[in-house]
Amino acid sequence: MFENNVTRRGFVTGAAAVAGLAGLSTIAPGLAGAAPQTHDQHTEAEMATEAGALAMMTFQKIDGTPVYYWRSNRGNTTARNWQCTDAFYNALVAWIRDLRSLSSSYGSISYIVSAGFYVNKPGQHGAGTAMDLDHVRWSGGNTISPLDQAHASTNAAIRKRYLATEAVCRRRFRYVLDGWYNADHHDHIHSDFGGMPVRVLKDSESDTKFVQAVCNNFRGSGLVIDGIWGTNTQNAFNGLKSALGVTGDPHTSSSVWQSMCSKIATKGFANQNI
Template sequence: MFENNLSRRGFVTGAAAVAGLAGLSALAPGLAAADPKINDQHRESEFAPGVGALAMMTFQNIDGTPVYYWRSNRGNTTARNWQATDAFYTALVAWIRDLRSLSSAYGSISYIVSAGFYVDKAGQHGAGTAMDLDHVRWSGGNTISPLDQAHASSTAATRKRYLATEAVCRRRFRYVLDGWYNADHADHIHSDFGGMPVRVLKDSESDTKFVQATCNNFRAAGLAIDGIWGPNTQNAFNGLKSALAVTGDPHTSSSVWQGMLSKIATKGFANQNI
């Protein structure tokens, strides 16, 4: 269902050597346990095409789904040229296919809104291997809007949908920074290639906060979302894993962690507790 060998359709230009998903850590090296403190507030002038270590490709949609920009004009549906590496675009296609499948009850994905992919600055954005997700709209009328700080919504169903969307991001991207991570990410979900492959690490602040928020919102665990993997978080995680009937070790196995994330996403999109 979540294939890695992906064909592309839509507006794509540029040429770059195609790198398999198995080699992503070589393309974007990063310490697995060292969460990046990323400044993700980008200026439009920083989106201008640049020349980096890897060739960039240009796209206006991801596997046929339009990608809009709302930071300067909310609701704008003008086509926009974005840039990323060829390998990162391949991962984006895998990501949006995951999202379509796991949220299929909502209908097709009408469009997504981003605050940036390649940006002319240091780090994963400057390498063309990062995405900032602002908003998703489905044909059935459902939306999720990190731009509107959906993680802090007073509505439990919205918070679950936010975490479901984040879980899908975590299936394909190692560093995913959300509204619980820090104030800079209160209005978008950042995803990048640093520290690949994907898995959940106890000494990662972003991973721990995601686990704590998930346990709180799906299981009323009452954890402090502090990024510290202590005994209470461990007990809550064990309960979450058991309730989802997950076998294997999500700390060392990408496939086990991806499977667990799919189950979290399924529950979140259905507004169900775990």
């Protein structure tokens, strides 16, 4: 199932580890519905600490695509060992295959850059079920760089590409926090397993801000990006959904929401309005 640069490492330290090793749970107990951590900048020391509570696997690539670390050395292409759970790695494989498919006009994905997966701290990172995405580079020369605050770029095409990349994340991960969400996420896109399954919820600040940003950047809706799903946001969302030809309820159906995210991503990577 996994490429040859991936290894598994089990750390049995109590009931949670036993459950993880037995395949009884893909998400750490108590984290399935947990809210994401709002501050998730990670130090080298945190990422170097051994994972202790769950069975973790170690990888340097996701489905063959290298994953680099630039926080201490911009442009570094030294192979790095990352850790996450088996289940989260499977989701990462599905995610990067989605990204390849939906951005195929850019060429293959040369590499991605991350600020962390498993990190020795509470929350989804500590459970090995989170990713912080800093940068993506395609073989055709295109890039998207949350690390450089691409969400706030003066170039509309770059903002659309950022939202397209985020939309692909939202196909596979429930909690996705971006540069509009808060200042702690101005330089990366955080994705994790909390609150699965995927869908868009009106009472989610993160989901609402994403919808508001999409409506503004693809349709010129002029919404205040405040995370409040009011009448204006509902009307803009209805227009977005109709323009994309989405049927069904993305608030309750994962497949409908995933389809909607795919259509947003396709438009974003093509630099097209909706």
